[in-house]
Amino acid sequence: MSVAALSPGLRAAGERYFDRIGHADEFGAVDVVLELLEAGVPAERVLLDLIAPAQRRVGELWAANDWSVAREHAATAVSERAVAAVVARVRPRPHLGRVTVACTDGEYHALPTRLLAEVLRLRGWHVDFLGASVPGPHLITHLHQTGPDAVALGCALALRLPRAHAMISACQAVGVPVLAGGAGFGGDGRFARLLGADAWAPGAGAAADLLAEGGLPSFPSPAVAPAxxxxxxxxxxxxxxxxxxxxxxxxxxxxxxxxxxxxxxxxxxxxxxxxxxxxxxxxxxxxxxxxxxxxxxxxxxxxxxxxxxxxxxxxxxxxxxxxxxxxxxxxxxxxxxxxxxxxxxxxxxxx
CATH class of the missing domain: 1.10.490 (Globin-like)
Incomplete structure (x- = not known):
């Protein structure tokens, strides 16, 4: 959702939230998200229309050298705490299947993938969120132990695509389809297609919609190494x-x-x-x-x-x-x- 499409109240809350994370004010940021929940704003909107855009701004300010690495890290840590506060306040009962959500091996930008995990929980899935930089063999061991319906694999940076390919192939080899997401797979998902993922989604909401449709629609190309x-x-x-x-x-x-x-x-x-x-x-x-x-x-x-x-x-x-x-x-x-x-x-x- 664009900023222009947000209600004035949510836009104002977004500015307050951004100010709080910019000053590493954990309690202030949590207060903003809890006030929105108490006012009846759906938890998914708080995650995707408030916290996610704030993190994009954080990255832009770091790239422009307006924020130091330390300030960027502090703001991200506060946002992770805010996500946890939303999750603690809203606890839907799982009634759908099970999904494993993980970042590609070597991928440490975990917050976007965490947001996907929480949106899926809100939609009723049992979610195993494995966090940042999950080694491929450990992911496969987890799949054997838990038997999920799908893996949602996040990749924020394209330089992790070779490892993502290995993880996609390994998951499919044990019979678990892979939903790819994140900027690393290309803005149009072209690298997800090339590397044989079963599906790709441009964002957390779209990924949750795909999974809710009852199975991942496979891309036409087989999961083989590019020629x-x-x-x-x-x-x-x-x-x-x-x-x-x-x-x-x-x-x-x-x-x-x-x-x-x-x-x-x-x-x-x-x-x-x-x-x-x-x-x-x-x-x-x-x-x-x-x-x-x-x-x-x-x-x-x-x-x-x-x-x-x-x-x-x-x-x-x-x-x-x-x-x-x-x-x-x-x-x-x-x-x-x-x-x-x-x-x-x-x-x-x-x-």
């Missing part, structure tokens, strides 16, 4: 990650003189950024999607610009990887799209 993976570029890239990162740090230091005065913390942050680029490149290779990588580069450029990092540092790192990966035609194609995004839509590189 482009036969070239093994993804496998070789992941094996060379440490070497590529070391080479890039040395070359970037030579090409970008300001790095000579970087503090240890700045050097560590630069290495983290380059590693993140390689991980997103790997994900883009895995699903063979140029747009995934170029969108990531555009977002990263905005984040770095807000922190005073020159644009040439990002495009320079991308060019270094392009030069190192001469035997990786798909990776070079994807990197060229990323370089164009970093340079404002054009690139003079040759494949």
């Amino acid at each position: 482009h993976l036969d070239d093994e570029e993804y496998t070789h890239l992941t094996r060379r990650r440490a070497q590529l990162l070391q080479t890039a740090m040395g070359a970037l230091g030579a090409a970008f003189p300001p790095m000579a005065s970087y503090s240890p913390a700045q050097l560590e942050a630069t290495a983290d950024d380059l590693g993140h680029i390689l991980d997103f490149l790997g994900a883009a290779l895995y699903v063979d999607d140029d747009e995934l990588f170029s969108e990531f580069v555009s977002w990263t450029a905005g984040v770095l610009r807000a922190r005073g990092v020159p644009q040439r540092a990002l495009s320079g790192g991308l060019r270094l990887f392009h030069g190192e990966l001469r035997d990786f035609p798909r990776a070079r194609r994807i990197l060229q799209c990323g370089i164009a995004a970093a340079d404002g839509g054009h690139s003079e590189l040759e494949n």
Whole structure:
């Protein structure tokens, strides 16, 4: 639901709630959500029309460098407490089936998936919420022990798609269908389809509606490995990650003189950024999607610009990887799209 579609009272409550989480005021934030429940606002609306939009704003303020990581983490912790308060106040009796809700292995953005779990509980499902970064083997053990009707798998960042694929296939191998959700699967669910999920939903409400229809409608494509993976570029890239990162740090230091005065913390942050680029490149290779990588580069450029990092540092790192990966035609194609995004839509590189 858009902000414009909300009642003036709920919009005002949303501003108060956001102010409370912005100041790490746990009790104040909980008071706001409990007042709404007492006023007759449905719990699902409190979760999806108040708490979820506030968390999106938190992420935007962090990306713009208006909020520190510490403030973002504090606000998220308060929102988790507010979700718990809603759940404690509203306790519907399960009368439908059982659903396991989990984040993809390596995915630590757990709040959106938690919101899905609570919406499903409100709709009458017995829910096992397993939290952030669930290792695949442990998820399968849980499925054997509990026998759910479906798994709802959350993935907020596309760089976790290779692990998500393994988890989807493993769940289906033991006879449990998978409902995929989260921004990592693409705004239109295209990566959920590619990786063989049984269904995809753009949000918690839509996911609950799908499950309520009595079974997940399967996508037409079978759950098999994408054909482009036969070239093994993804496998070789992941094996060379440490070497590529070391080479890039040395070359970037030579090409970008300001790095000579970087503090240890700045050097560590630069290495983290380059590693993140390689991980997103790997994900883009895995699903063979140029747009995934170029969108990531555009977002990263905005984040770095807000922190005073020159644009040439990002495009320079991308060019270094392009030069190192001469035997990786798909990776070079994807990197060229990323370089164009970093340079404002054009690139003079040759494949």
